Amino acid sequence: NAGVMQNPRHLVRRRGQEARLRCSPMKGHSHVYWYRQLPEEGLKFMVYLQKENIIDESGMPKERFSAEFPKEGPSILRIQQVVRGDSAAYFCASSPDLGETQYFGPGTRLLVL
Amino acid sequence: EDQVTQSPEALRLQEGESSSLNCSYTVSGLRGLFWYRQDPGKGPEFLFTLYSAGEEKEKERLKATLTKKESFLHITAPKPEDSATYLCALDNYGQNFVFGPGTRLSVLP
Numbered sequence: 001n002a003g004v005m006q007n008p009r010h011l012v013r014r015r016g017q018e019a020r021l022r023c024s025p026m027k028g029h030s031h032v033y034w035y036r037q038l039p040e041e042g043l044k045f046m047v048y049l050q051k052e053n054i055i056d057e058s059g060m061p062k063e064r065f066s067a068e069f070p071k072e073g074p075s076i077l078r079i080q081q082v083v084r085g086d087s088a089a090y091f092c093a094s095s096p097d098l099g100e101t102q103y104f105g106p107g108t109r110l111l112v113l
Numbered sequence: 114e115d116q117v118t119q120s121p122e123a124l125r126l127q128e129g130e131s132s133s134l135n136c137s138y139t140v141s142g143l144r145g146l147f148w149y150r151q152d153p154g155k156g157p158e159f160l161f162t163l164y165s166a167g168e169e170k171e172k173e174r175l176k177a178t179l180t181k182k183e184s185f186l187h188i189t190a191p192k193p194e195d196s197a198t199y200l201c202a203l204d205n206y207g208q209n210f211v212f213g214p215g216t217r218l219s220v221l222p
Contacts, residue, residue, distance in 0.1 A: 042212045
């Protein structure tokens with residue numbers, strides 16, 4: 001059973017460009033969570049999605065950031081007009097249901113030049 | 114606001130020197146407490162889930178325990194390969210986990 005997959009693993013963007021981060025949950029998991037981790041800091045919740053629905057986006061900045069989890073295909077975290085402060089590791093996790101163990105992907109490391 | 118703190122922030126042990134990591138929390142309701150291990154440049158790896166005070170879980174050299182206010186991760190006779198950041202997270206019946214800042218463990222040969 002493949003684990004949570006994320007791509008790309010590393011992404012370099014210039015200020016003002018768009019970043020698209022993809023996450024494929026574990027087989028059988030319909031709940032997806034996105035977290036951001038800054039160097040030497042803990043994981044901060046961004047958004048929680050189920051298929052075709054955003055359930056909780058309270059941790060996601062209201063501007064420039066958006067997330068989706070379509071019926072078919074991976075979940076996508078989209079950052080428009082990136083700024084240097086967006087540089088971080090972005091992790092996706094999935095679970096079979098709310099309240100159950102979340103399993104994490106390897107992360108996407110975004111560097112904004 | 115629900116909070117999770119971890120201590121110490123960093124810990125250096127000699128190989129074979131047992132110790133414990135602490136995770137303290139203030140929460141209105143606790144559905145579960147989770148321990149993860151994170152290696153540099155990688156995603157968190159699940160270790161344990163604890164659901165009620167008094168519960169204990171073991172895996173190789175690691176044992177996790179839970180009380181009403183805190184959880185401990187005991188490491189017995191650690192090896193250098195146990196070096197990592199250990200994260201605790203709680204499920205407070207919300208929509209996401211609340212993570213602590215982690216404890217960076219270094220085990221020297």
